[in-house]
Amino acid sequence: MDLRHLRYFLAVAEEGHFGRAAERLHIVQPALSVQIRALEDELGTALFVRSTRKVMLTDAGRLLVIEARRTLEQAERAKTLIQRAARGETGLVRIGFVGNAVATGRLSDDLIAFHAAWPGVALELHEMAPAAQQDAILAGRLDIGYCPAFGTAFDAKLSVRTVGSWSWQVVMSDRHPLAKRRTVPIAALMDEPFILYAADGDDEGQLAVLRQVLGRAPRVAHKVSSTLSVLALTGAGLGVALAPAPLSRIAAPNVVYRKLGKGGPRSELVALSRIGGEWGAVARYLAMLGERAA
Incomplete structure (x- = not known):
């Protein structure tokens, strides 16, 4: 009719x-x-x-x-x-993220800015490993993903935007001998056991960072799937870890943060989206990321 x-x-x-x-x-x-x-x-x-x-x-x-x-x-x-x-005034944006996106404060800052500008848009969050984020974005189950750039290969169908870059810090027990130093030289970490952050078993990113920092494969003591697990094990003295500098905002029992000596790579956080999928509220969110990075 x-x-x-x-x-x-x-x-x-x-x-x-x-x-x-x-x-x-x-x-x-x-x-x-x-x-x-x-x-x-x-x-x-x-x-x-x-x-x-x-x-x-x-x-x-x-x-x-x-x-x-x-x-x-x-x-x-x-x-x-x-x-x-x-026009991006209503709708839903589905966002995947890794723990570092929260620990660095970047994700929450972006959410605050976006909600203030577009309060009619709903935001749906999913904590996911980088590989799972890519699969979900390409399958249309996710719109945007926050994940580390180093050591991650990105599909050619994805748009990749850098949204944060920080120096690395060494996370360790306050009883560790190296805790007495303000800066930990890379040479002092050669034989240290490392706590490896490996969300959903995906440890390639962290291994690539440690290989570049140390110049060889690290000695891995434990693999964990959350930032809190990293802090728990380092605080217990069961190993050391590398984390982006903003993670030091998190005060955990028996844990200290020390600067990493010169020569290491930087920790970069990127936002992923599907090329051609920038429509409505998703396009608004990506535009906001571009404005905040400028």
Whole structure:
């Protein structure tokens, strides 16, 4: 059923006259009569009792007035919602992240800025390993992913934006001999047992960092899947770890943070999205990331 036919029908029903309805709709009366007749043929029943002076609604016509108004109102609401979604004013942004995105403060800062600008957009968060984020974005289950850049190979179908860059710090027990130093030289870490952050078993990123820092494969004591586990094990003296400098904001029992000596790489955080998937609220979020990185 054509929405235009419903609008024409309501005009005739409300005016009670084909001529006045045609003037209201800015069309000629014969054309209006043809459209109403087409609607009646489609429905298989008369909607009006016609006379030379006025038209009156049949029982079917009176019922259609109620349904036509409801249908047109719903269509207008749908149009408004779609237009707002296209402008990024409403909708949903599904975001994947690793623990470091939270620990560095970058994710929460971005969420605060985006919600302040676009409060009508819902945000859905999922903690996921980098590889799982890529798969979910490419499959359309996720819109944006925050993950470390170093040691991660990115699919060519993904757009990659750097959103943060920090120096590395050494995380260790406050009882560790190296805790007495302000800066820990790389040479002093050669034989240290490392706590490796490996979300969902994905340890390639951390291993690549440690190989570049040490110049060889690290001695791995434990592999863990959360930042809190890293802090628990280092605080217990079961190994040392590398973490982005902002992680030192987290005060954990028996844990200290020390600067890493010169020569190491930087910790970079990137935002991933699917090329061609930047629409509506997702496009707004990505634009916000670009503005904050500028």
